[in-house]
Amino acid sequence: MKPRSSVTGFPVPDHDHTSCLADVIARAAATFDRQGLRLTDLRRQVLEEVAASHKAVGAYEVLERLASKGGKRLAPISIYRALDALVAAGVVHRLESRNAFFACHVAHGGNRRQIVLACEQCGAVAEVSRPGVFDDIMAAASAVGFTMSHALVEVNGACAACTRSDRPET
Ligand SMILES: [Zn+2]
Ligand SMILES: [Zn+2]
Numbered sequence: 001m002k003p004r005s006s007v008t009g010f011p012v013p014d015h016d017h018t019s020c021l022a023d024v025i026a027r028a029a030a031t032f033d034r035q036g037l038r039l040t041d042l043r044r045q046v047l048e049e050v051a052a053s054h055k056a057v058g059a060y061e062v063l064e065r066l067a068s069k070g071g072k073r074l075a076p077i078s079i080y081r082a083l084d085a086l087v088a089a090g091v092v093h094r095l096e097s098r099n100a101f102f103a104c105h106v107a108h109g110g111n112r113r114q115i116v117l118a119c120e121q122c123g124a125v126a127e128v129s130r131p132g133v134f135d136d137i138m139a140a141a142s143a144v145g146f147t148m149s150h151a152l153v154e155v156n157g158a159c160a161a162c163t164r165s166d167r168p169e170t
């Protein structure tokens with residue numbers, strides 16, 4: 001049996017991604033339900049494309065993939081609206097530095113203090129947690145009278161799998 005992905009950090013190479021995907025879809029359905037919203041077919045399809053791997057994907061890549069699956073060609077605005085709803089629900093996050101989106105594999109609820117690690121070689125993205133980082137940022141902010149609401153720290157580099165082998169994971 002293939003290993004399941006860890007809750008935080010990068011997935012184990014060759015892990016059973018079907019369980020990651022199933023978890024994300026189930027969490028999305030529950031979150032939309034709780035908010036009295038619907039995980040519409042389009043939202044679900046967009047989520048499935050974003051969550052198909054642990055990599056960040058652009059809106060147009062999602063559009064192309066859906067079109068290549070034989071569905072009718074959707075307007076970019078429809079994709080953006082679906083992505084907005086998924087981001088608002090917290091099941092998809094936006095990687096600001098690359099204008100791309102990735103699925104959340106961590107049930108961090110309303111916590112909006114995130115550290116996002118982005119591998120420059122294979123494109124994988126993972127969230128890690130280290131509350132002390134935000135205590136420092138908050139201290140620096142409050143020193144100039146700034147009140148922090150949320151913070152997203154994006155860190156670029158190479159994941160463990162890419163560091164171990166020069167061959168990026170595909
Ligand atoms: Zn996975
Ligand atoms: Zn997340």
Ligand SMILES: [Zn+2]
Pocket residue numbers: 119120121122123124158159160161162168169
């Ligand atoms: Zn990597």
